[in-house]
Amino acid sequence: xxxxxxxxxxxxxxxxxxxxxxxxxxxxxxxxxxxxxxxxxxxxxxxxxxxxxxxxxxxxxxxxxxxxxxxxxxxxxxxxxxxxxxxxxxxxxxxxxxxxxxxxxxxxxxxxxxxxxxxxxxxxxxxxxxxxxxxxxxxxxxxxxxxxxxxxxxxxxxxxxxxxxxxxxxxxxxxxxxxxxxxxxxxxxxxxxxxxxxxxxxxxxxxxxxxxxxxxxxxxxxxxxxxxxxxxxxxxxxxxxxxxxxxxxxxxxxxxxxxxxxxxxxxxxxxxxxxxxxxxxxxxxxxxxx
Numbered sequence: 625x626x627x628x629x630x631x632x633x634x635x636x637x638x639x640x641x642x643x644x645x646x647x648x649x650x651x652x653x654x655x656x657x658x659x660x661x662x663x664x665x666x667x668x669x670x671x672x673x674x675x676x677x678x679x680x681x682x683x684x685x686x687x688x689x690x691x692x693x694x695x696x697x698x699x700x701x702x703x704x705x706x707x708x709x710x711x712x713x714x715x716x717x718x719x720x721x722x723x724x725x726x727x728x729x730x731x732x733x734x735x736x737x738x739x740x741x742x743x744x745x746x747x748x749x750x751x752x753x754x755x756x757x758x759x760x761x762x763x764x765x766x767x768x769x770x771x772x773x774x775x776x777x778x779x780x781x782x783x784x785x786x787x788x789x790x791x792x793x794x795x796x797x798x799x800x801x802x803x804x805x806x807x808x809x810x811x812x813x814x815x816x817x818x819x820x821x822x823x824x825x826x827x828x829x830x831x832x833x834x835x836x837x838x839x840x841x842x843x844x845x846x847x848x849x850x851x852x853x854x855x856x857x858x859x860x861x862x863x864x865x866x867x868x869x870x871x872x873x874x875x876x877x878x879x880x881x882x883x884x885x886x887x888x889x890x891x892x893x894x895x896x897x898x899x900x901x902x903x904x905x906x907x908x909x910x911x912x913x914x
Contacts, residue, residue, distance in 0.1 A: 627819035627879060631869045632836030636797040637914065638864035639681055639702045642857070643744055646685035652743050653681070656722040657704075657715070657750075658790045673791045680797050684861065692745065692859040695849045697803045697905045699860035701739065701747030705798030706791065710782045712736065712752040716775065717787035729773040734759050734766060734839040736773050744858050751798060759839060766823045766839050768832070799834075800863050801843030802905040805850035807831050809904045814842050817883050817901075818876060818911070841865070844904070852906045860907045862900070866914025873899065873913055 643649050646669060653659045659671040662679040667686075670679035692698055706712045716738060719726060727739040727747075737751035760767040804810045810831055814820045820833035823840055829847055832840035853859065867873060877899055880887045888900040896912050903909040 626816055628872070628875065629821060630819040630835035631867050631872060634835035634841070634865055634867045635914070636800060636841055636863065637678070637680060637866045638862075638910070639797060639800065640861045640863065641681070641683050641699075641746060642686050642689055642859060642861050643683050644685070644687060644689040644691075644858050645744070646683060648743055649683060652722075652724070653683075656719055656724045657748075658718050658788075660790060673793055673795045677793075686856060686858075689856050689858045690854055692853050692857040693851065696851045696853040696857075697805055697848060698853050698857075698907060699746060699905070700801040700803050700843065700845060700848075701749045702800050702860075702863070703737075703749035703751055703798045704791075705796055706750065706752045707794035708792075709736070709752050709778070711792050711795065712738070712750060713778050713782035714787035715750045715791065716779060717782070721787070729775055729778075731769075731771040731773045732839075733769050733771070736778070738773075738775075746859060747801075749801070753798075753839075756837075764821075764823075765826065766832075768824055768827075768839065799838075799841045799843065801845070802860075802903070802907070803848035804844045804846060804904040805852075806904065807844060807846060810844040812883065813885070813901075813904050813909075814844070817879055817885060818909075819872070860905070862908035862910050864898070864910040864912060866912050868914060870913055873897075873911065876911065 662670045662672050669683045671681040672679045729738045735751045735753050737749050740748050814833050823834050824832040830845040833842045834840045877887050885901050890898050892898050898910050898912045900908050900910045
């Protein structure tokens with residue numbers, strides 16, 4: 625059973641992390657990444673690029689949470705997409721100003737990316753897309769690579785001007801990359817059930833999928849082994865995609881039982897129906913009408 629392709633403007637709109645020390649995390653997200661608190665309640669903070677944003681990053685505190693094991697399924701990284709190369713240079717300048725170390729930087733042919741970790745070891749990618757006209761496709765697969773990115777040249781994009789305190793309003797979530805126990809299971813879930821198209825399967829131990837001809841909205845890899853994390857570990861709780869087609873949402877709900885997946889229905893804070901399914905990484909995949 626193959627699902628119909630998802631609508632072109634399907635997009636990742638929310639990532640929700642469990643954290644052990646909220647006060648210890650906020651300075652990183654507010655200063656090193658420049659995000660702004662949209663709303664804050666006891667034990668939970670929602671962040672975006674401005675106070676008027678819907679809030680693409682949710683942090684929920686659990687002081688009893690245990691560190692996520694290094695070799696376990698779950699989040700590899702979530703990725704923040706900047707609208708221009710100059711905005712990615714601004715992001716790098718903010719990290720330098722806060723003396724925040726990065727894990728690396730890569731030219732992936734379809735994008736340019738900087739990799740780092742937050743204070744509780746959650747992986748983060750900051751990136752900008754190369755123009756789509758420069759992406760190369762062959763037999764339905766997009767050409768991607770991992771080449772070095774010249775950070776000095778990136779900084780020169782923006783000259784000597786100091787970075788703004790906050791990212792541009794057009795900054796958003798771009799994709800999410802997960803540690804999963806099995807790629808076949810990941811393809812069953814993301815492709816056959818949900819309708820994401822496979823865009824790249826040549827990386828050893830990895831699979832990339834997207835909607836609308838994007839290079840990838842979902843990455844899955846088996847690099848961390850098959851073990852599931854403890855249920856109260858820090859890290860990814862859920863992530864949400866929005867689709868513009870109510871029929872597509874209903875079709876996913878209808879296909880799920882036949883493929884062995886249980887759907888949990890709830891209502892978002894905005895009053896919209898949200899379907900939740902446990903994904904192969906042991907996290908909650910949410911999908912809503914957007």
